[in-house]
Amino acid sequence: MAGNSFGQVFRITTFGESHGAAIGAVIDGCPAGLAIDETFIQSEMDRRRPGQSAITTQRKESDRVRILSGIYEGKTLGTPITLLIPNEDSRPGDYDQLQDAYRPSHADYTWIQKYGIRDHRGGGRSSARETAARVAAGAIAKLLLRQSGIEIQAYVSAVGTLTLRKTYESLDLSLTETNIVRCPDPDTAQQMIDLIQEVRTQGDTLGGTVSCVIRRCPAGLGEPVFDKLHADLGKAMLSINAVKGFEYGSGFAGTRLRGSEHNDVFTKDDGGQITTKTNHSGGIQGGISNGMDIYFNVAFKPVATIMQDQETVNSAGEKVVLNAKGRHDPCVAPRAVPIVEAMAAIVLADHLLRARMGQL
Amino acid sequence: MAGNSFGQVFRITTFGESHGAAIGAVIDGCPAGLAIDETFIQSEMDRRRPGQSAITTQRKESDRVRILSGIYEGKTLGTPITLLIPNEDSRPGDYDQLQDAYRPSHADYTWIQKYGIRDHRGGGRSSARETAARVAAGAIAKLLLRQSGIEIQAYVSAVGTLTLRKTYESLDLSLTETNIVRCPDPDTAQQMIDLIQEVRTQGDTLGGTVSCVIRRCPAGLGEPVFDKLHADLGKAMLSINAVKGFEYGSGFAGTRLRGSEHNDVFTKDDGGQITTKTNHSGGIQGGISNGMDIYFNVAFKPVATIMQDQETVNSAGEKVVLNAKGRHDPCVAPRAVPIVEAMAAIVLADHLLRARMGQL
């Protein structure tokens, strides 16, 4: 009801404010007997970690995950898995001037409207720091999905006006992690890095797009009416801080095609498996996976915290001028890649378990 | 779990197959004491009804809603409201050739993968007919929202490659219902109608975009983490048949702006009310409404049923050629307008009630 949980069967609840003692997640509904590789969890955290490269915030958080429950001798017990991430490098002093001012395009004003009270230190619960807990939980979801062979890979496909104009099939996605911007096309990656560094120097920020591909998803996942697989993926993505849009398969561009161009014709492949000649459907038909690749795009707005003077008002309605201190990302897209993957993994894990219910 | 319900407090459950006895919805959680105007419910149904104009399917359904429970002497009792819509004009014979063939870009194949059984008559539960139940439930949500002054208006903003290049603020949205394509710009509307009729003659179909504006939404609706107001709106829209994408506020285009351009500066209006100078945020910040207009776009793919020969396979994996009979829409956008509004109303009604929980 208060919206800190996500998923029906594989269900995560996240908790914690950015400048409190800790953040974390409880996963309820992970089946018993799953081997947990803690090194893998930490490697996922490191992909999201602040301070990881020259184009991210320089805030330092080691983001070490401590597992408090649910795992015994390296395997899940079927009980709630609690993942705790202590907060370390908080400098609440950076936020003193914010105590009473509403930062533009942040949640300060709406938070007060909703709750009448807020923790002004760095966004509190509305800080993107909350997504660290999602990445930790997503790592466990990925371990569950691996049992079924499902693989998820996201990458940065646009930074500001710089767009990677290649389909995912034409890219070698294994190159994604070879550069700090997480774009699998080396030339475009370098241009993106240059652009981010240039804009940072101006005290300004950029938006971007993250694309994501899910491979080897079995047919039959997703529920046909409200909990369509892409509807749950869409909600998952739109729940990530700074996201403004979601499209899957042919997306918005597909609206400009004719039906005769857009339809994915069924055929049988050499192995006798039913497949489609094209994949405008993005691997999902009628809300249910069809066994083809699932792919989608996620739009991230430019970071709201800029290093320039900005007018705003305080809670008394008086004009004030803000000049952000803090340490912030010039563009969230590179660090958003593991977050997008984590949320996709949580949705898939949930629907993988839900699919056990469909037939007698 | 099986995904036929939507909403947490104002919660709808829809039921029924397109060619069964009836479809309908149960609304649980509508507060007691709300006056129900049945004429209004029916007028909403008529906006979605097949056969309403020259550019929609010619299938005839009167879509009369019968209220079976929850209302007494014109007012809600606080008990479940059951809305029943009998199916009338089914011609199951039209679907005989489909019994065993997988229609391209339909849910036939995925349905069998999931359930191992299906009602082949016209899509069954995956038919867009299910959305009639949503429109009926949405009408009641609208009546609830009216109590708080909230108004919702959707309109067609693109048909195929024909795009209305005007912002909603520059349009007179009250013109939307003055033409059969539901575009508030009369010139563009006529072009859209012409295009749809031309493409129908070719036995082909079109996609389109529906835009939606929510006015006078109070600040404070939406939950800050997973159930962000725009995340729930996004899921609601993506759960509508044929939807491929959702964006709100500045959307995908906003990713190309700089932070300094995109930020919505707070100010005080003449009435002393805190407001923002621009509204790239689309009325939602940190997942919570801020009192400004909420606006978003929804992408609909071209209709999958085309009046042309199409190759496909049947359940035995054999090649077959389909030539659709049935009576289908050449473009869903005009009839999708009330569906988009209905789902938006259901999300808003739910969050309006949930907001009662935020403070002591």
Add this chain to the structure above:
Amino acid sequence: MAGNSFGQVFRITTFGESHGAAIGAVIDGCPAGLAIDETFIQSEMDRRRPGQSAITTQRKESDRVRILSGIYEGKTLGTPITLLIPNEDSRPGDYDQLQDAYRPSHADYTWIQKYGIRDHRGGGRSSARETAARVAAGAIAKLLLRQSGIEIQAYVSAVGTLTLRKTYESLDLSLTETNIVRCPDPDTAQQMIDLIQEVRTQGDTLGGTVSCVIRRCPAGLGEPVFDKLHADLGKAMLSINAVKGFEYGSGFAGTRLRGSEHNDVFTKDDGGQITTKTNHSGGIQGGISNGMDIYFNVAFKPVATIMQDQETVNSAGEKVVLNAKGRHDPCVAPRAVPIVEAMAAIVLADHLLRARMGQL
């Protein structure tokens, strides 16, 4: 949230007021492919039906169930199953004097406190008529359980002070349906019938106890913390009108034993199956079924509507004297037997499906 749904995976939502157009239920989450025997559903309805014998209310309702969705060619589709039961024999005139008076030990007063409005005709939504929808849904749950061999049998074990002092193992439960009071011990049954008829003549009413046995439940059903199998059974029973108590296994009497007397010692039976020598646990240990018989008792208070003058107040707080008309049961226990079974079946069906999640 408004509490008209029950179950997590096998989930029923009931709707309808006693004197409205109809009552009914929507079942979401029944797996696809289950054969549905409509004759069986009706036979269950007949066990709950008013007017079935000399010791029940003489109100006439045929309680014919109409299936509106979810079943095609005799099998479930995996979609919502809608069960509709039209109301027939309502005599709202019987309730005219009640419009403004609060009947003792009914929900009239609390309903007004909660909703500020009510349908005064016979209890509306708080009428026990709502349980007809549960029996219809429970019949489908029973059909699902049969696939796993699970059998449920309830019977009347006490009427007023007349208590059947035999354990279920010493009774032939197949005799339950051979008499109108549904007590499997013929002598006690006759005494119960005599008692009910005597008390009815006095215009008074009786309470009673219904006992229930679930056989061949596989080990492993139930969740170990909040959703213990007996906790869900308890809630299910306590949600039935007029129920005041629930105990399972050794129950309240078991509190008077020592641990050394109460513990169920594990052993191996002749077939090599692990079993317990006694079954004070009532087939459930730590909230999870252990494969032994599950048994429990449900306490029903005496019917609140009596055919005697009763003092009360009306909504203005003025003293009024009520003399019930209407047609009411002198004791609910005999008709409660199929209701108890139905709710037990719904709980078991839900946990049978939930158990699919426990392991990898």
Add this chain to the structure above:
Amino acid sequence: MAGNSFGQVFRITTFGESHGAAIGAVIDGCPAGLAIDETFIQSEMDRRRPGQSAITTQRKESDRVRILSGIYEGKTLGTPITLLIPNEDSRPGDYDQLQDAYRPSHADYTWIQKYGIRDHRGGGRSSARETAARVAAGAIAKLLLRQSGIEIQAYVSAVGTLTLRKTYESLDLSLTETNIVRCPDPDTAQQMIDLIQEVRTQGDTLGGTVSCVIRRCPAGLGEPVFDKLHADLGKAMLSINAVKGFEYGSGFAGTRLRGSEHNDVFTKDDGGQITTKTNHSGGIQGGISNGMDIYFNVAFKPVATIMQDQETVNSAGEKVVLNAKGRHDPCVAPRAVPIVEAMAAIVLADHLLRARMGQL
């Protein structure tokens, strides 16, 4: 779905195994702005704490609660409240012989049936230690209820065959905490203490009954169908370890009265308030509170761990003889008092918030 959460609006999720790093709870949905008194939370923990008196287990746990999130400057933020209780005095060596043996009337066997894996150290997740997290969460629920004046008091009303034969109205419940067995009648309390000490000397254990009274609950809480206030209270109580039964108001004894004796006649008190002359209803009519005292009884079985040799089988089905070491309670009732109160508080807090939805 996996059942580690309870409540709809005020919703707790507990986590942790008895011999892992920690146990705890996350509360989602507590409104913003509630003052939190940490001393009060700790005092509630101390009432449940092992080692508190001569008649409880001598295991030592300080049960210090650490608040990780959701509270800032002494007030709730409206965000998840995380309560962490580290495990201290675990002696896993005590459980070595149990690794492979199924303790009688414990959850060892059923756990393996359900999950195929278990943490054999002291019950793991099925240990009553889990209830410490409930008491911590319940303390916050109590603070919320205090805002509305609602008070909850439980006490021990029976130990083994020793029953307190007085109604709660005739007792001074403020005496409950003046003795270690938590019985408000000093003479009976002393007899209970003597009995427990005697039975402990024999290496045996006792069951008991806890009674609970809720005062000043406003009318209108509870939902009329499945989520009746007493049905949710019943589930809450039945979800506590070792509970075998629940009854409210007149309970099982009420089944033996006639309707004319049992009905609670409405009248107007001196202050003009509508009230009932008797309260067999236990403060709840039709599932909704009526403003009178709510009272109920909870049956606890004798503790399963006894200090005597017991036969059982191991996972290979071989006979083994157990002699428990560990440190266990001879009777759970005294320590169950705060647990019963905590669960009652959580149910009431949830329904207090849910009641905000009933009317326009």
